[in-house]
Amino acid sequence: MDNGDIAFVVLHLKINFILDYKIVDNVIYTPDIKQQPDARGIGWVYYESFLKHSDRIAQIDGLTGQEDTFGSLLERCVRTAIWLKTEGVQYGDIISVCTYNHLNSCVPHVSSMFIGAKIAALDPSMSLRDATYLFKMVMPKVIFVGEESVKLIEDVIQEVGSKTTIVVFGATKKHISFSELVKKSVDELNFKPTAARSINDIVAIMFSSGTTGLSKGICHTHFSILRPDTKTMYLAPTSAKMFSSDSPYWNIFLLILNHTIQSGVTQVVYPRFDPENPWAILNGKVTMAFLNISQLMMLCNTPKPDYIDTSALDMILTGGSPISEKQITKVRSQFPNALVRIIYGQTEVFESIFCLDWSNPKHLEIIEKKPNSCGLPKLGINYKIVDLETGKPLGANQKGELRVKTEMQLSGYYNMDSSGIWDEDGWLKTGDYGYYDEDCCFYISDRIKEMFKYQYWHIVPAVLESILMTHPAVSRAVVIGIPHEIDDNHPMAVVQLRKNANATELEIKKYLDDQVEDRQKLRGGVKFVKDFPITTSQKVNRWKLKQMILKNEI
Known part of the structure; x- marks a missing residue:
């Protein structure tokens, strides 16, 4: 042409x-998408979707089997929104949440949208330093926390010197209990969401993964969230039961929440993915699961218990990092009845x-x-x-x-x-x-940012990592460039072995070198680690890992 x-x-x-x-x-x-977002904003869109799907099951607790309809979830969201307004939270203020996933994790998100506030979530696994850095960026008026996060947030608030109100999901003698917020109120009878002053006002602040530097607050508006209609989401059919374990901190939490509310889809909610018992999430309730490649490889490399029935699972979505055709083939062989899609x-x-x-x-x-x-x-x-x-x-x-x-x-x-x-x-x-x-x-x-040069060649770590991940002894692998005075960088593999598995540096190096071109060979060698430094979104912190290697801490 x-x-x-x-x-x-x-x-x-x-x-x-x-x-x-x-x-x-x-x-x-x-x-262009022909449909224009509702000018009243996301609060009204969600409110009317809740009413439309009120009799449908919104959530199932994956551990207990407890079911929660859209109607009952709406009640808690409305009552929490009313309470936030009585606490002086106004349009444009920021509230936060720091908890693992459970049936009430989404309430702060929805309630903030009902009153025109912004939501910004933290993660319970954060260090005090990282949590303080993000907290200072947004300075929420109210933060909803799980019992496991109370001490962390108390320390953050003391460090920052803020007057943020703490609401606890669970028992507390010192702070406000979430159960007190959601008691029946006469005000809920006349409740209506606050309309957006501008469709371009910020609704959510989501943080970047921080794999190569400090996290940034990524701002999404009523418009950017509502711009796609349900027909362009292509996530799952209305009949699906979607596995969900990502904490509110991660962007996939809000993406799935948005889809399930607008489409009336059910979530099967788990606190977290357990690497020691990965098959626990597939107990017959889940028909669709979103799993990153590390989680999928854990399932593929861990023998399936006899009591686990995966016959209901008909769709697996994976994303978060590149995945090779060889890895997809491995997943398909483990789940022959499921459609495997890359998102x-x-x-x-x-x-x-x-x-x-x-x-x-x-x-x-x-x-x-x-x-x-x-x-x-x-x-x-x-x-x-x-x-x-x-x-x-x-x-x-x-x-x-x-x-x-x-x-x-x-x-x-x-x-x-x-x-x-x-x-x-x-x-x-x-x-x-x-x-x-x-x-x-x-x-x-x-x-x-994760790529590096060997001589004048671009080395793509994900290509090498996908090969290493197919080794039967490897649980997780990361390839980084080690600076070299002549060649720019030499590829090095940092490997975490599966539990009770054994492999030598020479064996791992030969396994990769036999399958790649000369420039991709592991001239930097192989290092073994018990654990990787990870971000709150469970991605390897490559910058920190490389610094540890260069300082001979690994």
Whole structure:
């Protein structure tokens, strides 16, 4: 195609898909979403969805089997919203939550949206330093905490010197008990949500994973969250029972919450994923599970107990880091009756960024034939892959940085310079390295910040990690670049072995070196660790890990 020509690719003519898109100078454009968000804001949208689905099961406690309807959950959210207003929480104020997942974890989110406040969550596994850093960034008026987090938050408040009110999910003698908030009130009879003053006002502040530096507060508005309609979510059918264990801190918590409220889908809620007993989550109730690749590999590498019945599980979504075709094949062999889909997203965009629709037969063909593809262009999102050095848009099967332009993106960082988020043409720089093929199916290889150079070659850690993760003794593996005075960097593997498994450095090194090109070989060697430094979203803190290696602490 000559420069400046326009290629129109109509998918239903090519392979019977449903979405038209066009490519102009290697930039992929899709049609805009026709539906406009409700100007009253997210509080009203959620409130009316709760009423619509009031008799449906909203949540099931995965440990006890206790069921919670949308109607009963709405009652608790309304009563909490009324209490927040009596405490002086006003439109635009910030409230927070720090707890593991349970039937009331979502109440602060919904209640804040009902009164026009902002929500910003912390995680119980945070260190005092990290929790203090994020707390100071947002300074909430009220924070809802689990019993396990009370001491942490008390120490944070003392460190910061704030007057934040603590509400405890559980028993407390010192603070306010959540059970007191949700007692019946006459005010709830006339309750109505607060309408948004502007559809562009901030609703949620979600924090970046912090794998390569300090976390940033990513701001989403009524508009960015409500811009996609339920037809563009492509997560799960209404009949699904979705496994959920991510704490409110993680962006997937709000993504799933948004989908289940608007679509009337049931969540099966667990406090957390247990690496020592990974099969406990699949007890017959779950029909759809969102699991990261580390969790999936734990399931694949841990013998399934005889009492576990996975016959109800018909869909597995995975994301959070790149996954190889070999890993997908391993997951499929473990779960032969489940559809395995890769979901690619970023906290900066409030939706999955590509489309693979479980209800579209042609999309199912793509999932089968191209198992490690993240999907096709999606309504309301434009795409380009750019050269890392020049920023020039690249064509099919050429690797570079993915950049997107969409109305579902963040409005900026909270109280922080946001100028580096977009390029000079207003495209969001995802920081992810990948490509699209001749059918416009996208593939993500790695984070650019995690890549390094050996001589003049770009080394993509995820490619090497996916091979290492197939070794029967390996539980988790991370590849980093060790600085070298001549070659720039030498690849090093840092490996965590499975419980009761044994392997030598030479064995691991040979296993990888035999399967890769010369430039990808582990010239930096292999290190073994019992545990990795991790972020609150359970990702390896690569920056901290590399510093530990360079300081000979590992």
